[in-house]
Amino acid sequence: MKRTSILGWILIVCLSTAAVHGQYYSKTRPYDPKAEKVTDLHFFLHESLGGQNPTAVVLAQANITSNNSTVPFGTLFAVDNPLQTGPEPNSEVIGNAQGLAVVAGINSTAAVMYFDFGFTTGELNGSSLSLFSRNPLIMSEREVSVVGGKGKFRMAKGFALVNPVVINATTVILEFNVTVSCSLLT
Numbered sequence: 001m002k003r004t005s006i007l008g009w010i011l012i013v014c015l016s017t018a019a020v021h022g023q024y025y026s027k028t029r030p031y032d033p034k035a036e037k038v039t040d041l042h043f044f045l046h047e048s049l050g051g052q053n054p055t056a057v058v059l060a061q062a063n064i065t066s067n068n069s070t071v072p073f074g075t076l077f078a079v080d081n082p083l084q085t086g087p088e089p090n091s092e093v094i095g096n097a098q099g100l101a102v103v104a105g106i107n108s109t110a111a112v113m114y115f116d117f118g119f120t121t122g123e124l125n126g127s128s129l130s131l132f133s134r135n136p137l138i139m140s141e142r143e144v145s146v147v148g149g150k151g152k153f154r155m156a157k158g159f160a161l162v163n164p165v166v167i168n169a170t171t172v173i174l175e176f177n178v179t180v181s182c183s184l185l186t
């Protein structure tokens, strides 16, 4: 009974708060391009496939009978890859890349990635970058787009140049050089 009444009070308080702040508004203010700041980042993404502690796993795969690939068209991966300061496996972890990668090339091993690069150390702790792009691995141009961010990277936009350091059946290590501009960098 007591718990119910407390929940009731919380509900009433929330509802009254919502009523006070519930006015719709839409305001426009000038945009100041001089407020844009550019940030460069350099780090390495480490991915483990298979084995005891994979950081990328297959969620689903289309039932395609004719394919010549170990990662055929229509394969969806869930990913939680550490971001580290160096290509060495024991280098310092500074964040992680969480998201999805879908193999989206019918006649090629091409993927599209939907990743959130979250940073967990230093002044970027709690900030993240949103990447949405074709996976550069198999493309001749190894570039991915940064479409947004949060924390220090609010309203970020930019790109990353990617250099594959190691790619084999069990390990992927990618060097990232990210360039983003943000107008709200605090």
Ligand SMILES: *[C@@H]1O[C@H](CO)[C@@H](O)[C@H](O)[C@H]1NC(C)=O
Binding pocket: 063, 065
């Ligand atoms: C996969 O496709 C083949 C051929 O169309 C079919 O025989 C088989 O039952 C399918 N398997 C599943 C799990 O749907």
Ligand SMILES: *[C@@H]1O[C@H](CO)[C@@H](O)[C@H](O)[C@H]1NC(C)=O
Binding pocket: 066, 067, 068, 107
């Ligand atoms: C598989 O490889 C063969 C021979 O290289 C090729 O003719 C065929 O088109 C390929 N199939 C697919 C689905 O890529």
Ligand SMILES: *[C@@H]1O[C@H](CO)[C@@H](O)[C@H](O)[C@H]1NC(C)=O
Binding pocket: 106, 107
């Ligand atoms: C894939 O390759 C086949 C055979 O060469 C071709 O008919 C088809 O149009 C190609 N599909 C795409 C999406 O490139």
Ligand SMILES: *[C@@H]1O[C@H](CO)[C@@H](O)[C@H](O)[C@H]1NC(C)=O
Binding pocket: 120, 121, 122, 125, 126
């Ligand atoms: C990062 O932020 C979280 C949450 O505020 C905090 O628990 C953690 O200790 C911080 N890590 C570092 C390395 O500052």
Ligand SMILES: *[C@@H]1O[C@H](CO)[C@@H](O)[C@H](O)[C@H]1NC(C)=O
Binding pocket: 042, 161, 162, 163, 175, 176, 177
């Ligand atoms: C990233 O920048 C470093 C220098 O900071 C350079 O040595 C490296 O080649 C660059 N890599 C890519 C993929 O642009």
Ligand SMILES: *[C@@H]1O[C@H](CO)[C@@H](O)[C@H](O)[C@H]1NC(C)=O
Binding pocket: 166, 167, 168, 169, 170, 171
């Ligand atoms: C993949 O590369 C890593 C790092 O270079 C190495 O430790 C591992 O043995 C390689 N695995 C295969 C299957 O080649």
Ligand SMILES: CC(=O)N[C@H]1CO[C@H](CO)[C@@H](O)[C@@H]1O
Binding pocket: 061, 062, 063, 064, 065, 066, 067, 068, 069, 070, 072
């Ligand atoms: C879905 C599917 O059929 N995948 C197969 C594609 O080809 C590779 C290699 O021949 C098989 O291992 C997959 O099972």
